[in-house]
Structure formats: C-alpha cells, structure tokens
Amino acid sequence: MNKTARVAMVALLCVGAAACNKKEVKPPQAQGVDNGPTTTQPTDNGSGKYQLGDLERDACLRQRVVYFDFDKTEIKPEFQAIMACHAKYLQDRPTSQARLEGNTDERGTREYNLGLGERRANAVSSALQAAGGSASQINVISYGKEKPVCREHNEDCWSKNRRVEIVYTAE
Amino acid sequence: MKKLKQLLAVALTMVMALAVGPLFAQGQQVLTGTVQGMTKSAIPIAVVPFAQSGGSPLPTDMADVMRNDFNRCGKFRSLEKSEIVEQPSQGADIKFATWRLLKQDYITVGRISDAGGGMLKVDYELWDVNRQQSLLAQSLTAPAGDLRGVAHQIADQVYEKITGVRGAFWTRIAYVTAVGTGNNSVYSLIVADSDGYNPQVVARSKESLLSPKWSPDGSKIAYVSFESGNSNIYIQDITTGSRQLVSARSKGINGAPAWSPDGGRLALALSYTGSLQIYSMSLGSRDETRLTNSPGSINTEPVWSPDGQSIYFTSDRSGQPQVYQMPSSGGSAQRISFEGKNNAEPNVSFDSKQIAMVQGSGNVYRIAIMDRSLGGQIRYISPGPTDESPSFAPNASMLLYAAIEGSRGVLYSVSADGKVRQRLGLAQGDVREPAWGPYRQR
Numbered sequence: 321m322n323k324t325a326r327v328a329m330v331a332l333l334c335v336g337a338a339a340c341n342k343k344e345v346k347p348p349q350a351q352g353v354d355n356g357p358t359t360t361q362p363t364d365n366g367s368g369k370y371q372l373g374d375l376e377r378d379a380c381l382r383q384r385v386v387y388f389d390f391d392k393t394e395i396k397p398e399f400q401a402i403m404a405c406h407a408k409y410l411q412d413r414p415t416s417q418a419r420l421e422g423n424t425d426e427r428g429t430r431e432y433n434l435g436l437g438e439r440r441a442n443a444v445s446s447a448l449q450a451a452g453g454s455a456s457q458i459n460v461i462s463y464g465k466e467k468p469v470c471r472e473h474n475e476d477c478w479s480k481n482r483r484v485e486i487v488y489t490a491e
Numbered sequence: 492m493k494k495l496k497q498l499l500a501v502a503l504t505m506v507m508a509l510a511v512g513p514l515f516a517q518g519q520q521v522l523t524g525t526v527q528g529m530t531k532s533a534i535p536i537a538v539v540p541f542a543q544s545g546g547s548p549l550p551t552d553m554a555d556v557m558r559n560d561f562n563r564c565g566k567f568r569s570l571e572k573s574e575i576v577e578q579p580s581q582g583a584d585i586k587f588a589t590w591r592l593l594k595q596d597y598i599t600v601g602r603i604s605d606a607g608g609g610m611l612k613v614d615y616e617l618w619d620v621n622r623q624q625s626l627l628a629q630s631l632t633a634p635a636g637d638l639r640g641v642a643h644q645i646a647d648q649v650y651e652k653i654t655g656v657r658g659a660f661w662t663r664i665a666y667v668t669a670v671g672t673g674n675n676s677v678y679s680l681i682v683a684d685s686d687g688y689n690p691q692v693v694a695r696s697k698e699s700l701l702s703p704k705w706s707p708d709g710s711k712i713a714y715v716s717f718e719s720g721n722s723n724i725y726i727q728d729i730t731t732g733s734r735q736l737v738s739a740r741s742k743g744i745n746g747a748p749a750w751s752p753d754g755g756r757l758a759l760a761l762s763y764t765g766s767l768q769i770y771s772m773s774l775g776s777r778d779e780t781r782l783t784n785s786p787g788s789i790n791t792e793p794v795w796s797p798d799g800q801s802i803y804f805t806s807d808r809s810g811q812p813q814v815y816q817m818p819s820s821g822g823s824a825q826r827i828s829f830e831g832k833n834n835a836e837p838n839v840s841f842d843s844k845q846i847a848m849v850q851g852s853g854n855v856y857r858i859a860i861m862d863r864s865l866g867g868q869i870r871y872i873s874p875g876p877t878d879e880s881p882s883f884a885p886n887a888s889m890l891l892y893a894a895i896e897g898s899r900g901v902l903y904s905v906s907a908d909g910k911v912r913q914r915l916g917l918a919q920g921d922v923r924e925p926a927w928g929p930y931r932q933r
Contacts (some may be wrong), residue, residue: 384688435767466699
C-alpha cells in the first residue's frame with residue numbers, strides 16, 4: 321500500500337470513528353436550521369403543507385437526532401426548530417407515525433439508563449405534542465445505553481450517545 | 492480516594508499470576524483470566540495432584556481446579572504445582588516435615604479409581620500439617636465427565652472445614668456476551684461454572700439481553716430481551732430450555748426482574764403509566780401490585796432482602812439515583828445510600844448484612860459495599876471507572892461485577908474484601924451482566 325492510499329484510508333477511518341481526533345470533534349449540534357423558518361418551508365405545492373418525500377428533501381426534517389446534556393432531559397434551544405418542523409410534519413400528514421428512540425451514554429447502570437433514555441424520549445414526545453403533533457402518531461421506546469453510536473470512553477463520544485432518534489415508521 | 496490508592500499499591504506490589512484459565516470448551520468461548528493480588532492472612536494450603544489407578548489419563552486435573560478455587564477466593568494461598576515436591580495420595584504417606592518446611596498449614600491428598608459404568612470414585616483427605624491431624628476423609632462417586640464439579644465440591648468441603656463458612660465454588664454463574672457490532676451483533680445469555688468453565692448458551696438474540704436473575708432454586712433465569720423491539724421480560728427454564736414471556740407491555744419499559752426468596756413473585760420495573768415504577772407480580776396468577784408511587788422519578792433495579800420482607804431499589808426521587816429500601820408489599824421507602832454522588836443497582840448478601848451497589852462520583856463508577864453490621868460503613872472493592880452489576884456469591888465470600896477495559900466488557904470475580912480479583916474475559920467480544928447463582932443441590 322502506498323503512502324497516499326494509507327493516508328486516504330486513515331482519513332476514511334476517521335470519518336467512521338468520530339473520536340479519532342479529539343481536538344477537532346465538536347459536540348453534536350443541530351445543523352442547517354440556523355435560518356429558522358426559511359429552511360423549514362415545505363416543498364410547497366401551494367398548500368403550505370409537508371408532502372410525502374419531504375422527510376428526505378427538507379433540510380429541517382432531515383435532522384432527526386436530538387442531543388442532550390449529561391444527566392439532563394431538557395431539550396436544548398438549538399433543537400426547537402427541529403421539534404417545530406417534525407411536529408408540523410406529523411400534523412400535515414396524519415397517517416405518519418414516529419418512533420422516538422431514547423438513548424444514553426455509558427455512565428450509570430443499564431436498567432437506570434433505560435429509565436433515563438425513556439425520560440428523554442418522553443421529553444421529545446411532549447415537545448412534539450406541544451408543537452401540534454398528536455400523541456397517537458408517536459411511540460416512545462428506550463434503549464438506554466444498549467445502542468451507542470460511539471464507543472470511546474470520553475465526553476466527545478458520550479455527547480453523541482445522549483440522544484433521541486426520530487424514526488418514521490410510516491411516512 | 493486515598494484508601495483506593497493504598498489498595499491499588501498493595502495490589503500492584505503483590506500481583507501474582509497464580510492461575511491461568513482454560514482456552515476452549517464445548518465450542519462456546521470460555522472466560523479466561525489470571526488471579527491477581529493476595530492477602531497476607533491467606534491460609535497456605537497444598538493441593539497434591541490426585542493419584543490415578545489405571546485407565547487412560549483424565550482430561551481434568553482436579554487439583555488444579557481446587558487450587559484455582561482457593562486462590563481466587565482470597566482466603567487461601569495454594570502452593571504452586573511446581574513446588575509440590577512429593578505426591579502422597581493418602582494420609583499415611585504424608586511426610587509432614589516436608590510440608591512444614593514449605594510453610595503449609597493444610598494439605599489435601601486424594602486418589603481416583605474406576606467405579607465401573609463410566610463412574611469414577613474419588614477419595615480425598617484434608618490434613619492439618621502442624622497438628623498432623625486428619626480433618627476430612629471422604630469419598631465421592633461421579634460420572635467421568637463431571638470431575639470439575641467433583642473438584643469444586645471437594646474445595647467447598649475443605650473451605651467449610653477450615654473457615655466454618657459454607658463453600659460456594661460448586662455454583663453457577665450467568666452472564667451476557669455481546670459479539671460483533673451493529674446488525675452483526677449477537678447477544679448470548681450464558682450459564683457456566685463459577686470459575687467460568689462449561690459455558691452453555693441459554694438464549695441468543697440479535698438485540699440486547701440484560702439483567703439475568705437466577706430463581707432461588709437455580710432452575711430458571713429471568714431476563715430482559717429486546718429481541719421483539721421493546722424490552723420484554725422472559726423466564727427461561729435452564730434444564731428444559733422452555734421459555735415464558737412474563738411481561739411485554741407495548742407501552743414503556745419492561746425491565747429489572749427480581750425473584751422473591753420463595754420464588755413465587757417477581758419484582759419488576761414498568762413504565763406504562765408514564766414513569767418507571769416498581770411492581771410485584773405473582774408468578775402464579777400474574778397479578779401485579781404497584782409498589783412505588785413517585786410519579787416522574789425513575790424507580791428500578793429492585794432486589795429482595797433474603798427474608799422477603801424488604802425490597803431495595805434505585806430511585807432518583809431526590810434528584811440523583813440513590814438506593815432505597817421499602818417493605819416488599821410497598822409503602823414508604825427509606826433512602827439508605829449517602830456517600831458518593833449517586834448509587835444504584837443494589838445487591839444484598841445472604842445474611843442481609845452487606846449491600847453492594849454501584850457508586851458514581853464524577854466519571855468514576857465503582858462497586859461499593861455498605862456493611863450494615865458495621866453501622867453502614869462503606870468499602871470499595873473495585874477500581875472503576877466503569878464498573879457495574881455487583882453480584883454476591885451465595886456465601887458472600889466473593890462477588891462478580893462487570894467492568895470495561897479498553898473497549899471491552901469483562902467480568903471480575905473479587906474477594907469480598909476487594910483484595911484478590913480474577914479478570915474473566917472473552918478472546919473476542921464483550922462480557923457483562925454477571926449474576927451469581929444459588930447453592931446447588933447434590
């Protein structure tokens with residue numbers, strides 16, 4: 321293997337392993353929603369409502385992970401826009417169904433973390449409902465610390481694991 | 492913290508590789524590891540290899556099994572095989588001067604003979620070296636395939652004769668292994684001998700398995716599985732392999748099973764009301780009684796006191812998770828953990844005197860034991876930083892717990908004073924969620 325190939329490979333590995341370079345890894349944040357409502361506009365066909373397919377097209381709807389602070393269940397301000405657009409989607413498409421999957425970092429016991437993950441998912445559920453989503457469209461499940469996306473033992477990694485994933489089971 | 496450093500320093504200076512585990516058995520990966528640390532008060536004992544009269548060489552070195560049992564429990568220090576210079580097989584052949592010179596307090600000798608029909612007869616004797624006195628002389632008959640079991644039973648007899656406490660080597664442990672990641676993950680619930688040998692797969696799943704708990708008679712294991720999507724509780728009979736779905740509410744968590752001491756009830760944590768609360772389910776009628784009523788807080792990880800009167804559990808009703816105690820019929824709970832930032836996952840010794848728990852301070856999670864016979868005094872038996880799932884042996888002489896080393900989950904067995912530990916890891920994959928089973932009936 322020549323040097324260039326090796327460098328390329330290391331780079332690729334780093335894309336996968338998020339904590340490769342600790343200095344450059346930033347805590348996860350909502351992206352692409354800085355402009356608020358302007359990027360959360362449905363692909364309008366005149367109705368102003370979200371359509372089938374918008375989950376893949378709309379910059380806001382494509383954001384489906386909400387991150388939390390350690391031992392916290394409050395939804396941070398930067399995720400309010402995501403709550404708003406997903407609530408609107410649920411409202412606009414009454415047949416859609418979302419599963420909210422609560423997750424935690426590795427600290428603390430497994431069963432306690434099941435509870436903590438559920439509390440986070442419940443917080444997202446409440447926020448979606450407060451913004452107009454219907455409880456009948458939302459399912460909550462907690463995986464606790466059973467499904468980490470990052471397996472290093474540091475805050476960079478933990479911050480990626482403390483999350484609720486919004487998974488549409490019906491679009 | 493100072494105490495921990497001292498403990499570590501002692502452990503480091505006294506680290507000895509006393510025994511090495513096996514490599515493979517029956518296709519399933521066996522937990523392997525070395526015993527580390529030593530206590531000054533450990534009793535020296537020589538376990539002379541068993542003499543064999545006739546027949547082909549046996550696959551099991553029984554003396555080796557016993558030596559490993561004695562070393563990892565922390566109460567004994569067995570003479571290394573290479574230092575066993577004479578090989579008596581009965582009391583009359585023991586030259587006591589030799590063993591006194593080797594500074595041994597006790598010696599065991601024995602012999603194995605064919606009892607016909609695939610059975611072996613094992614005779615053994617325990618002698619007090621200084622008094623030149625016979626303490627035990629017994630004979631056991633067992634299938635040739637169960638020599639490890641026989642060795643553990645002899646070690647139990649010797650342990651009890653010398654310490655006055657029933658031995659717990661001839662017991663089983665349960666744990667969960669996780670091999671592979673993502674869609675290729677395979678989780679297995681395993682039952683093995685207390686030293687990690689003879690692992691048997693009890694259940695397998697592509698999704699997480701957790702919280703295995705032994706029924707008091709050792710015939711069943713309750714556990715949580717995500718195999719159908721949500722967390723559900725199953726009870727599996729480990730002899731017949733038959734399985735019952737015990738709790739599968741579609742809304743919320745079905746978790747943290749715990750057997751009552753009489754085996755008639757299962758405490759569990761359910762969140763269908765909106766928050767995680769503890770219930771007690773009759774295994775006969777399946778009726779559930781809600782035991783905790785603190786909406787909004789997490790209440791989980793119940794464990795029964797040995798007399799069945801109380802349930803210990805984890806709750807964050809005061810902000811951080813802490814350990815509480817309440818009547819097993821429900822009612823007001825009393826907080827019992829006050830040290831560290833938080834405490835969780837209690838496990839109670841057979842005599843109710845000691846309560847092991849996971850204590851978190853900062854990012855360090857260690858196993859702490861609260862000794863209620865010493866006014867709630869706390870001692871730490873693990874170094875952290877990611878230790879959990881403490882589980883007492885039925886005689887409380889040792890515990891199992893789970894730790895993370897590097898990126899791997901491993902188990903440790905540790906003497907109750909925290910001074911001697913054996914790492915139990917897989918060649919590949921994670922080990923977690925240990926549960927020490929009850930005494931076995933012969």
